[in-house]
Amino acid sequence: MPTYRDEALVLRTHKLGEADRIITLLSRRRGKIRAVAKGVRRTSSKFGARLEPFSHVDLQFAEGRSLDVVTQVESLDAFGPALTEDYPTYTAGQVMLETADRLVVEEGEPALQQYLLLVGALRVLNRGTADGPRPASMVLDSYLLRALAVAGYAPSFHDCARCGVVGPHTAFSPVAGGVVCERCRPAGASRPSPDTLELLGALLEGRWVDTRDAQTATAREASGITAAFATWHLDRNLRSLVHVER
Ligand SMILES: [Zn+2]
CATH class of the missing domain: 1.20.1440.120 (Recombination protein O, C-terminal domain)
Structure with missing residues (x-):
């Protein structure tokens, strides 16, 4: 799957299925992005806490058929x-x-x-x-x-x-x-x-x-x-x- 990186601010999130979330972001290069973050509602999630509203993050995405998938998250600023x-x-x-x-x-x-x-x-x-x-x-x-x-x-x-x-x-x-x-x-x-x-x-x-x-x-x-x-x-x-x- 092709991947890309971008810096972004998390605007809002909502639940998807059992453990996932859809994250709405405003990014530096691609404007608004809606992407799936898998497993982030499990306590063991590596990056759940970094994908809350107000998080300023550097992300990697894998292009999906409908929504792209977040594969890596690094925190830039935690404004929240x-x-x-x-x-x-x-x-x-x-x-x-x-x-x-x-x-x-x-x-x-x-x-x-x-x-x-x-x-x-x-x-x-x-x-x-x-x-x-x-x-x-x-x-x-x-x-x-x-x-x-x-x-x-x-x-x-x-x-x-x-x-x-x-x-x-x-x-x-x-x-x-x-x-x-x-x-x-x-x-x-x-x-x-x-x-x-x-x-x-x-x-x-x-x-x-x-x-x-x-x-x-x-x-x-x-x-x-x-x-x-x-x-x-x-x-x-x-x-x-x-x-x-x-
Ligand atoms: Zn006038």
């Missing part, structure tokens, strides 16, 4: 154990996995940027940024905005999302795709504070240094806007998003 110690961090991570699963639909289509974003966000969630830790909800917001942008739904926090007229603008509409000028403003658009829009811009661009001094109220408003924007663009509520403490 640290996350389970803190409920807000864990739920933030869970939303990330679910979002990646939702945004990368096709199996076998490379999705390198989504893979790198997810691994990077889980790393920040575990170890903080270069200049210190950030609240889990803020790390999640940055991930959601960037993952949506990579998927083609980049929000605008400066120029009008409808007509492009140069900002800053003060009205925000998730449906319109970001801030809007007064002429384009739909009914029901909100008016976030200028600090909030600035924070959202920094989160979208991954400028962590500009998020260091964000006030709690600003971060909370940014979180609400990100959730509204993400929910709109992901069609229906992410199951785990409702559990995030904001």
Whole structure:
């Protein structure tokens, strides 16, 4: 049987038969992969513990007729154990996995940027940024905005999302795709504070240094806007998003 290797993040697993699992992964080279891990639910399994959600692993696969089979697993990072110690961090991570699963639909289509974003966000969630830790909800917001942008739904926090007229603008509409000028403003658009829009811009661009001094109220408003924007663009509520403490 032909084999191949790839690095991947485990998104979810489900039971198959007596002792096997189907593992859904987001990989560096092949995008989404669903593969069978045989015997992993037996206590004697060599790699069962390495194939849990949040595991970052290097794997070898044997190509199968329908699903490929995992034949080797080496651990790169175990993001899971640290996350389970803190409920807000864990739920933030869970939303990330679910979002990646939702945004990368096709199996076998490379999705390198989504893979790198997810691994990077889980790393920040575990170890903080270069200049210190950030609240889990803020790390999640940055991930959601960037993952949506990579998927083609980049929000605008400066120029009008409808007509492009140069900002800053003060009205925000998730449906319109970001801030809007007064002429384009739909009914029901909100008016976030200028600090909030600035924070959202920094989160979208991954400028962590500009998020260091964000006030709690600003971060909370940014979180609400990100959730509204993400929910709109992901069609229906992410199951785990409702559990995030904001
Ligand atoms: Zn406009």
